[in-house]
Amino acid sequence: MSKNAKALADQIRGIAGDAPVQIGLILGSGLGHIADTVDGVAIPYGDLPGFPHAGVSGHNPNLVIGDLEGVRVAVFGGRAHYYENGKADAMRLPLEVLRELGADRVIATNAAGSMQADMPTGSIMCLSDHINFSGLNPLIGEPTDARFVPMKDAYDPEIRAALRKAADTADVEMADGIYAWYSGPSFETPAEIRAIKLLGADAVGMSTVPEVILARFLGLKAAAISTITNMAAGMSDENISHEHTKAMAPIGAAKLEKVLRGYLKAQA
Numbered sequence: 069m070s071k072n073a074k075a076l077a078d079q080i081r082g083i084a085g086d087a088p089v090q091i092g093l094i095l096g097s098g099l100g101h102i103a104d105t106v107d108g109v110a111i112p113y114g115d116l117p118g119f120p121h122a123g124v125s126g127h128n129p130n131l132v133i134g135d136l137e138g139v140r141v142a143v144f145g146g147r148a149h150y151y152e153n154g155k156a157d158a159m160r161l162p163l164e165v166l167r168e169l170g171a172d173r174v175i176a177t178n179a180a181g182s183m184q185a186d187m188p189t190g191s192i193m194c195l196s197d198h199i200n201f202s203g204l205n206p207l208i209g210e211p212t213d214a215r216f217v218p219m220k221d222a223y224d225p226e227i228r229a230a231l232r233k234a235a236d237t238a239d240v241e242m243a244d245g246i247y248a249w250y251s252g253p254s255f256e257t258p259a260e261i262r263a264i265k266l267l268g269a270d271a272v273g274m275s276t277v278p279e280v281i282l283a284r285f286l287g288l289k290a291a292a293i294s295t296i297t298n299m300a301a302g303m304s305d306e307n308i309s310h311e312h313t314k315a316m317a318p319i320g321a322a323k324l325e326k327v328l329r330g331y332l333k334a335q336a
C-alpha cells in the first residue's frame with residue numbers, strides 16, 4: 069500500500085469520519101446521480117492529490133463517502149479511462165485508498181455496446197468474465213511478484229449471485245455476459261466487433277477491465293454491471309456516439325440502480 073494512499077485515507081477520514089467503508093462503487097455514464105443520494109460527504113477529486121481528473125462529460129468527479137441503503141459506501145462518481153492519458157493504472161490510487169478505508173469489495177458500472185441481438189439498448193448485463201482485447205495491463209511496471217494476479221473468478225461468484233438475487237427480487241431483467249475492453253476513445257469498427265464477437269464477447273466498452281485487474285491485485289473482491297447504450301458497430305443502424313451513449317444510459321441505469329440498491333439493502 070503506498071504512503072500516498074494512507075495519507076489520503078487519513079485526509080478522507082478527517083472529513084467523512086472514521087467508520088470503515090464496506091463497499092466501493094464506481095459509477096459510469098448515466099449513473100452519477102446515485103452519488104447525490106448518498107447520505108454523506110462529497111469530496112471533489114481535485115482536493116485529493118493524485119486522484120485522476122476524470123474529465124469525461126457525463127461523469128461526476130467526486131468521491132462520496134456515506135450511507136446508501138444502510139451500507140457505508142465510497143462512491144467514485146467518475147473514473148479515469150486509459151484513453152484520457154494513456155495510463156492503464158490511473159485508478160490504482162483510488163482503489164488503494166478504498167482498501168485503506170476498509171472496503172473489501174468494489175462494484176463497477178459502465179456503459180457498453182452490445183453484440184447480442186437479445187440484449188438490446190436499455191438492457192443491463194452482469195459481467196461474468198472479460199476479454200482484455202486492448203493488450204494493456206495496469207500492472208505493467210509493478211515490481212513485486214504480486215503482479216501475477218490470478219484472474220479466474222475475477223468477477224466474484226458470491227457477489228454475482230447476490231446481484232442476481234437482487235435483480236430477481238426487483239423484477240429486473242439482467243443478462244450475464246462477457247465484456248471486452250477496447251481502449252477507445254474511437255469506437256470500434258464493424259470488423260473489430262465481428263472479431264471480438266467471434267472470440268466470445270457479448271458487450272464492448274472502454275473501462276472496467278483495468279479496475280478489476282487492480283482490484284484483484286489489491287485483494288478486493290470485484291463485480292461489474294454494464295448498461296447497454298447501443299448495439300455495437302455494424303450490429304444495427306443505430307447511431308454510435310458519445311452523445312448517444314449519454315442519452316441512452318439512463319434507460320439501463322434505472323434498472324441497474326434498482327439492482328444495486330437491492331444488493332446493498334441485503335448486505336446492510
Ligand code: HPA
Binds near residue numbers: 256308
Ligand atoms: N463501444 C465501446 N464503448 C462503448 C460503446 C461501444 O459501442 N457504447 C458505450 N460505450
